Amino acid sequence: MTTAKRNILFGGLGAAVALLATSFLAGIAVGYLRASGVTVDLHAAAFWGILVLSVMAMVGAMGVSVLWMRSIDEAAREAHKAAWFWGGSAGMSVGGVLMILSSLPGAETIVGAAGLFGRTDPTAYMAVGAFALMTLMLIGYGVVWAWWWLARR
């Protein structure tokens, strides 16, 4: 195994262990406080806990991505750059059409606005929009990445 691959493996494992350990310790802390008779707002604790964990997860993912991007060769990097720009931009353009449509008066009659797991609160709609945009960008990314390599076979 090359040094770069070992760094990616251990970096990823380290991030996962840090995430699990933080979750575990946060659970123990909340349990201890409640057992000691301290009033803990579970909703607020869950919110802040998940916020910290998601930031940790994304920082970890970004760190592993940096290690991985440094480990691949220049052609593979070019493929990802092209995929990011052309695929991501194309996906974002499709999302842009949906965004304009959804801002029209009476959009609920022309845009199939779906909630998240049955939820229909504003945050759920915001999350659906974020997921939809990310999905479109990822589809574009995948298509252009595959095209880049197929065109250079």
Added chain:
Amino acid sequence: MNNRLKALRAERDWSQAVLAEQLGVSRQTVNALETGRYDPSLPLAFRIARVFGQPIEAIFTE
């Protein structure tokens, strides 16, 4: 840009994988270089020249 990578590799009886290993790139990248569908960066072009023991201009032509 044209190149003589495939011919130079064949002269040495190297597989794409062997050349890729020497250049520190993937086999797919060697293939893309040989078909002329990917132009290498200057650092990679210098590495290629070093591996084949020839000047860059003897390997790559416009």
